Amino acid sequence: MAETSHASAHQTGHAPHAEGTRRDFLYLMTGAMGAVGTAAVAWPFIHQMNPSKDVLALSTTEVDLSPIQQGQAITVMWRGKPVFIRRRTEPEVQQANAVNLGDLPDPQADSARAQRPEWLVVVGVCTHLGCVPLGTKATDPKGEFGGWFCPCHGSHYDSSGRIRKGPAPKNLEVPTYTFLTDTRIRIG
Numbered sequence: 001m002a003e004t005s006h007a008s009a010h011q012t013g014h015a016p017h018a019e020g021t022r023r024d025f026l027y028l029m030t031g032a033m034g035a036v037g038t039a040a041v042a043w044p045f046i047h048q049m050n051p052s053k054d055v056l057a058l059s060t061t062e063v064d065l066s067p068i069q070q071g072q073a074i075t076v077m078w079r080g081k082p083v084f085i086r087r088r089t090e091p092e093v094q095q096a097n098a099v100n101l102g103d104l105p106d107p108q109a110d111s112a113r114a115q116r117p118e119w120l121v122v123v124g125v126c127t128h129l130g131c132v133p134l135g136t137k138a139t140d141p142k143g144e145f146g147g148w149f150c151p152c153h154g155s156h157y158d159s160s161g162r163i164r165k166g167p168a169p170k171n172l173e174v175p176t177y178t179f180l181t182d183t184r185i186r187i188g
Ligand code: FES
Pocket: 126, 127, 128, 129, 130, 131, 150, 151, 152, 153, 154, 155, 166, 167, 168
């Protein structure tokens, strides 16, 4: 008897509490999304893909570049992989071009990697064992060469996405992409 009344009192008291918890949870989720910062900017772009072309979207991804400020980078998904798009500053471009190619583990000129110097588009998968390097979010460490840093085993990439230090053997891959307009690209 005592147990029954305890259970019912518990249930009655619990329902509003559960709703409150759910609201709190949603609120926290929203907060967490905001905290992701520039990386979160990527998701609206993905949803801009024409929904009637779902199948095509698996092989290509269109990205609106216009919200990306100089010095900012975003991540978009393409064929299940993250792709980093960085709008480089003038010093970052200069830095990428000032490198002696003979010093690079995987020698490649910046001009062979970036169709337009201001924009760098690379697959965000470390060429060592496939981790996603840090450096896209404003608060991320960018490594010793101002690009990306893979903390898995300590690979440093420069502002052209080229491997400069650490165990990764290759530069970050440049995917096939096309400028549809000055502020829109199609990857794939
Ligand atoms: S996976 Fe990046 S350093 Fe090992």
